[in-house]
Amino acid sequence: MDSPILRNEMDKADPPVSEFIHVPVLGAEVVEGLAVHAGGHYLDATVGGGGHSRLMLEAAADVQVTALDQDGQAIAAAQQSLSDFKQRVHFQHTNFATFEPGSTQFDGILADLGVSSAQFDIPDRGFSFRLEAPPGYAHGSTPGVNSGGYYQPLGRN
Numbered sequence: 001m002d003s004p005i006l007r008n009e010m011d012k013a014d015p016p017v018s019e020f021i022h023v024p025v026l027g028a029e030v031v032e033g034l035a036v037h038a039g040g041h042y043l044d045a046t047v048g049g050g051g052h053s054r055l056m057l058e059a060a061a062d063v064q065v066t067a068l069d070q071d072g073q074a075i076a077a078a079q080q081s082l083s084d085f086k087q088r089v090h091f092q093h094t095n096f097a098t099f100e101p102g103s104t105q106f107d108g109i110l111a112d113l114g115v116s117s118a119q120f121d122i123p124d125r126g127f128s129f130r131l132e133a134p135p136g137y138a139h140g141s142t143p144g145v146n147s148g149g150y151y152q153p154l155g156r157n
């Protein structure tokens with residue numbers, strides 16, 4: 001059962017961007033697999049709270065990261081958490097499927113596919129299966145579909 005304190009925090013309509021920040025899994029493997037090197041430019045196609053981008057930026061001198069996310073709240077969280085790196089991070093609020101790299105040649109690309117726990121924890125995003133809210137699946141800037149009508153005839157069982 002949720003503690004009342006945690007529950008109250010999650011019930012806020014406008015959650016702090018810190019809810020997006022998480023400790024990345026396989027951080028060392030990501031840096032090693034991408035062979036992050038000084039002066040390299042990497043694409044983080046799903047920046048989320050910025051955990052993996054931070055590891056890349058810290059792994060070598062003068063690394064640049066282009067950081068995408070289709071979720072505006074995730075971009076806001078990453079802008080805050082990666083503010084130390086200033087002009088070494090280039091944010092774009094976009095679906096990676098429609099991203100246009102132009103003439104940029106990336107030295108490596110990371111796509112940590114899925115959802116952030118914050119997207120489950122914010123009731124009005126419509127993903128939560130613990131908190132009362134209409135289902136909607138608002139994953140990006142586009143409002144999610146109101147899919148409640150699909151489920152109601154099925155009943156609880």
Ligand SMILES: C[S@@+](CC[C@H](N)C(=O)[O-])C[C@H]1O[C@@H](n2cnc3c(N)ncnc32)[C@H](O)[C@@H]1O
Binds near residue numbers: 021051052071116
């Ligand atoms: C597991 S989280 C990434 C966490 C991130 N690696 C970190 O260290 O904080 C996945 C992120 O991918 C984003 N995402 C999912 N599909 C996307 C798409 N098609 N284009 C851009 N971002 C997408 C979600 O909004 C979410 O923020």
